[in-house]
Amino acid sequence: MEIGPYLMLASLEGAVTAAVLALTAVGLSLVFGVMRVVNVAHGEFFMLGAVLAWWVTSLIGGHPALGFAVALLSVPVLVGLLAAAADMTVLKRVSHDPERTIVATIGILYILQQVTLMTYGPDARPVVPPFNARLALPWVEFVGGRPQLYWPWGLSTTSYKLAVIGAATLVLIGVWLGMTRTRAGLLMRATQMDRDMALAFGIPVERVYALVFGLGAGLAAMAAVLIVPIQQAHYLMGGDPLLLSFIVVIIGGLGSLPGTVVAAILIGLSDGIISVFFSPTLAKILATLLVALVLVFRPQGLFGERRT
Amino acid sequence: MSEGLKSALVHGGLLVVLFGLQFVLPAYHHGNLARIMVLASYAIGFNVLFGYTGLLSLGHALFFAAGMYGMGLSVEHLGAAPAPALLAGVVAGLLVSGVIGVLALRTSGVAFMIVTLMFAQAGYLTVLYAGAYTRGDEGFVVQQAQRVMMGVDLSDPSHRYFAGFTLFAICLIATLWLVRSPFGKVLIAIRENEDRATMLGYDVFARKLAAVMISGTISAMAGAVYGLLFGYVGASFASVQYSIFPLLWVLLGGAGTIVGPFIGTLFMFYLIDLSSQVTTAYMLIAGIVLVALTLFAPQGLAGMLRKRIWRGLP
Numbered sequence: 001m002e003i004g005p006y007l008m009l010a011s012l013e014g015a016v017t018a019a020v021l022a023l024t025a026v027g028l029s030l031v032f033g034v035m036r037v038v039n040v041a042h043g044e045f046f047m048l049g050a051v052l053a054w055w056v057t058s059l060i061g062g063h064p065a066l067g068f069a070v071a072l073l074s075v076p077v078l079v080g081l082l083a084a085a086a087d088m089t090v091l092k093r094v095s096h097d098p099e100r101t102i103v104a105t106i107g108i109l110y111i112l113q114q115v116t117l118m119t120y121g122p123d124a125r126p127v128v129p130p131f132n133a134r135l136a137l138p139w140v141e142f143v144g145g146r147p148q149l150y151w152p153w154g155l156s157t158t159s160y161k162l163a164v165i166g167a168a169t170l171v172l173i174g175v176w177l178g179m180t181r182t183r184a185g186l187l188m189r190a191t192q193m194d195r196d197m198a199l200a201f202g203i204p205v206e207r208v209y210a211l212v213f214g215l216g217a218g219l220a221a222m223a224a225v226l227i228v229p230i231q232q233a234h235y236l237m238g239g240d241p242l243l244l245s246f247i248v249v250i251i252g253g254l255g256s257l258p259g260t261v262v263a264a265i266l267i268g269l270s271d272g273i274i275s276v277f278f279s280p281t282l283a284k285i286l287a288t289l290l291v292a293l294v295l296v297f298r299p300q301g302l303f304g305e306r307r308t
Numbered sequence: 309m310s311e312g313l314k315s316a317l318v319h320g321g322l323l324v325v326l327f328g329l330q331f332v333l334p335a336y337h338h339g340n341l342a343r344i345m346v347l348a349s350y351a352i353g354f355n356v357l358f359g360y361t362g363l364l365s366l367g368h369a370l371f372f373a374a375g376m377y378g379m380g381l382s383v384e385h386l387g388a389a390p391a392p393a394l395l396a397g398v399v400a401g402l403l404v405s406g407v408i409g410v411l412a413l414r415t416s417g418v419a420f421m422i423v424t425l426m427f428a429q430a431g432y433l434t435v436l437y438a439g440a441y442t443r444g445d446e447g448f449v450v451q452q453a454q455r456v457m458m459g460v461d462l463s464d465p466s467h468r469y470f471a472g473f474t475l476f477a478i479c480l481i482a483t484l485w486l487v488r489s490p491f492g493k494v495l496i497a498i499r500e501n502e503d504r505a506t507m508l509g510y511d512v513f514a515r516k517l518a519a520v521m522i523s524g525t526i527s528a529m530a531g532a533v534y535g536l537l538f539g540y541v542g543a544s545f546a547s548v549q550y551s552i553f554p555l556l557w558v559l560l561g562g563a564g565t566i567v568g569p570f571i572g573t574l575f576m577f578y579l580i581d582l583s584s585q586v587t588t589a590y591m592l593i594a595g596i597v598l599v600a601l602t603l604f605a606p607q608g609l610a611g612m613l614r615k616r617i618w619r620g621l622p
Contacts, residue, residue, distance in 0.1 A: 038418055094602055098418050099364055103559065104602040106552060110595025117589045243429065246422065285433045292426035296414050 005139045005155045007273070014272020016161050016230070019168035020223045022264035024241050025248035026175060027219030029260040032249065034192045034212045037091070037101040042220055043242025044112040048079050049221025050233035051116055054125050065130035068229070075225050076218040083217030084210040091213070092206060109238075116235040129229035133159040164226045171222060172261060179257065188212060220245075243284075244271075247291045311620045318621075319484060322567060323477050330469045342469040344570075344577050345476040346534045347553075351561070351569030352479045353526030354554035359564035360487055361519040362499030366421045366551050367408070367428030368527055373435065373546035374404040375528025380541035381441065383454050390457035394532050401528020402521060404431075409520035413513060425551070432546040447542025455536055468537050475533050476570070479526055484566050486522070487622055495519055499564075527554075549591075556594055559601050562610030566622050571609050 028042045052075045057067035086108055094100040136156045138149040179185040190198045191208045199205050220241070224233075231237070244267065252263030267287070274283040326345065330338060350372055357363050378400030382388040388396065412423045436444045455462045462471055486492045494515050497505045506512050535541045544550070553576075554569075561572025576597070584590040601608070607615065614621040 038422065090599055090603065099421070100602050100606065102364075102366075102418070102421055103555065104599055106555075107595045107598030107600075107602065110591045111599065112595075114589035114592035114595060118587060118592070246426075250422070279437070281433055281437045285430050285437060288426045288430040288433065292411070292423050292430065295419050295423045295426070296411050299415060299419055 005137075005152045006276070008137070008139070009155055009157075010273045010276040011269055012157050012161070014269040016164055016227075016268075017272055018265045018268025019165045020227045021241070021244055021248060021268045022172060022261050023168050023223035023226075024220045025245040025252070025260050025264050026172065026257060027216035027223075028245045029249045029252070029257060030175075030188075030219070031213055031216040033256070034188050035096055035209050037096050037098055038105070039213070039216065040102055040105040040242070041086075041108040041112060042216070042245060043238030043240075044109050045079050045083055045217035045238075046220040046224045046241045047116065047233075047235065047238035048082070048112060049075050049224030050228040050231070050237060051120050051235070052078060052221070053225040053228045054127050054233040055120075057127050064128040068127070068130040068225075071127075072222070072225050076222040079221035080214035080218030084214030087210045087213035088206075092209070096209065113235060113238065120233075120235060122235065124232040124234040126232045127228045129158075129160040131159055131163070132229075135159060135162075160229060164230075167226055168223070171219070175219070176257065184211070243288070247287055250291050250295055314618070314620070315484070315622055319480060319566060322570070323473075323480065326473055326476070330466065330473070335465070338469060339465060340577065340581070342465070342472040342537070343534075344573050345472040346530055346537060347557070347577070348570040348573040349475050349479040349533070350527050350530035351554045351557040351573050352476075352483055352566075353523050353530060355558045355563060355565075355569045356483060356486070356495075356526065357519055357523035358555070358558055359562075359568070360492065360499060361495045361516060361523075362502075363516065363519070364421055364555070365412075365424040365520075365523075366548075366555070367424030367426075367431075368523075368554055369546050369548065369550035370408065370424075370428040370431040371401050371405055371524040371527040372531035372534075372550055373431060374400045374524075375531030375533075376535040376541050376545055377435065377442065378528065379532035380448065380450060380535050383450055384448055384541075385441065390455060390462065390536055394529075394536065397532025397535075398525060398529050401525045401531070405521045405524020405528070406517075408524070409517045413516050413520065425548070428546070428551055429548065432543065432548070435543045435546050442541075442543065445543050447540060447544075450535060450539045450541065452539070455539060457536075462537055463539060471533065471537055475530065479530075480566060480570075483526075484622060487566070491515070491518075496564075552594070556598060558608070559606075560597060560608055562608030562612070562614070565608075565610035565614060568608055568610035575609070 024042070024046055028039060031037065031039050031042070053068075053071040056071040056075060057064070060067035060070055090104050090108065091101055094104055134156055135158065136151045139152050139155060140147050141150050142148070179188065187198075187203050187208050188211075190201070190203055191205055195205060198208075223241070248263045248267050249260055251267065252259030252261070271283060271287070326341070329341060333341060350368075353371070354365070354368050357365055375397040377397075379393045379397035382393045382396040383390070408424065408427055412420055412427065415423050435442050442448075452461070452463045460467050462468055487496070494505065494510055497508075497510070498512055498515060502512060531545065534545075557572035557576055558569050559572070560576055561570065562568030576594070579593055579597070580590050583593045605612065610621065
């Protein structure tokens with residue numbers, strides 16, 4: 001295969017990564033933006049989403065699409081409720097102090113991961129995609145100076161992968177509308193701008209925090225349900241999404257939603273393309289170093305505005 | 309009794325007990341205690357930065373691994389003897405902590421935690437990437453013949469115990485002296501109120517950098533000794549888990565106390581040892597202890613001693 005179709009394949013795979021990453025990272029960014037705390041257990045909520053999706057689909061049986069639909073609707077809610085409960089029992093009691101919250105969420109990370117290991121076990125298990133038609137893609141070729149379509153061997157994607165991209169886009173638009181157009185979004189933005197002033201105006205800040213923490217975890221779980229038919233569920237799968245979401249949130253500017261989405265697309269696409277041509281480990285080394293250096297020299301992120 | 313005498317009695321007493329224990333402990337616990345003392349030295353190094361300077365690093369595994377690989381690689385590839393290899397490990401730790409310190413100290417608070425975490429992650433991935441030299445995840449064994457230091461075979465259990473004890477005693481006494489020195493008092497002042505320390509005319513950045521380098525070098529020393537005594541160098545020692553462990557030990561034992569890191573390491577080691585006989589998910593215990601500590605006892609065990617019994621515990 002020549003380079004063109006190869007690149008197209010890599011960017012299609014990258015677009016799927018980017019879509020899922022954007023959902024996960026927006027969840028992390030929302031929590032950081034509104035609550036000013038870093039949720040280190042975010043990757044474990046992602047993992048929990050995938051594992052629960054396997055559990056729900058294997059429980060329901062019947063046509064794969066039925067189980068998957070139930071999982072897609074119920075799992076993010078379940079994970080969100082669990083996260084909100086963790087916020088109310090643990091994080092609220094350390095008054096959302098940034099440093100103690102990090103230590104507490106590291107604890108929550110290990111608890112979720114190890115309980116999953118004890119109950120679900122160390123195996124990676126697949127979820128059958130609800131639909132999975134293979135779509136061959138055309139490429140343009142010049143024969144005698146005239147463009148001509150042809151179907152190179154191996155250049156294809158599946159309808160499910162395209163659906164993942166579509167679904168993630170819809171959810172992101174939903175989050176954006178929710179933040180800008182609804183009353184709950186208004187309360188969240190008020191809390192984000194000035195916690196004390198919001199409290200003075202009678203906004204139940206503690207409840208907003210629990211809601212945001214649940215919403216953030218729910219978005220991660222949603223991303224996991226979408227990706228699990230492609231990736232399989234495993235109890236250690238939370239590490240990579242956590243790292244990548246960190247990278248995305250920091251590059252995009254801590255707490256800025258549009259920046260997060262742009263950065264997710266950038267990182268997802270380049271991750272797909274770099275991994276095709278270079279070693280994935282090298283790509284990860286460069287990405288982590290880039291993030292550390294961005295935080296050191298440009299703490300507001302590449303797209304964020306400088307905050308005082 | 310004067311405060312100084314009391315402190316000498318407490319810490320000297322601990323060292324005497326540890327020295328004496330090697331003659332009475334059964335083989336299994338004898339080996340465990342040797343390991344605990346080396347790991348406690350790592351925790352002491354972490355505590356200099358976290359407990360006394362108030363900087364929480366989530367990437368100390370990088371320094372531990374720098375010491376371990378500085379030692380291990382020079383033995384493996386340069387055929388170095390243990391003494392210069394240990395020195396290579398310590399120098400590697402000093403250099404790495406210097407570079408990381410200069411970069412990471414430009415940030416503070418949560419950003420400092422994430423930056424150190426990211427650098428440590430990059431270090432871990434580099435160890436994997438350079439698999440041709442480091443043998444990646446699998447790691448490599450430091451052969452028994454390569455572990456004879458000045459005629460002393462460090463793979464022998466009683467020598468190993470004594471070497472671990474020596475390292476621990478040096479770290480304990482050095483940090484005890486450090487935190488009582490004027491320099492240590494400035495570090496505590498920075499922890500309590502950085503702005504005020506700046507206003508009093510101290511060069512806060514230089515002091516914090518020195519604290520990072522002291523902390524990193526002690527951690528590297530512990531890493532180098534660990535690799536030498538137990539004969540194995542592997543990538544898992546550079547992973548996130550080994551950055552979380554010292555935090556756990558220090559929080560459990562009591563941040564900002566000299567005996568805290570040892571108490572915490574001792575407790576946690578046996579807690580994990582006992583629970584891993586029951587389940588493979590032994591890190592669950594670590595998670596529960598972390599959450600419980602942040603909720604109920606942020607000052608740790610030695611912190612409680614300080615609150616209830618002796619306010620002057622250094």
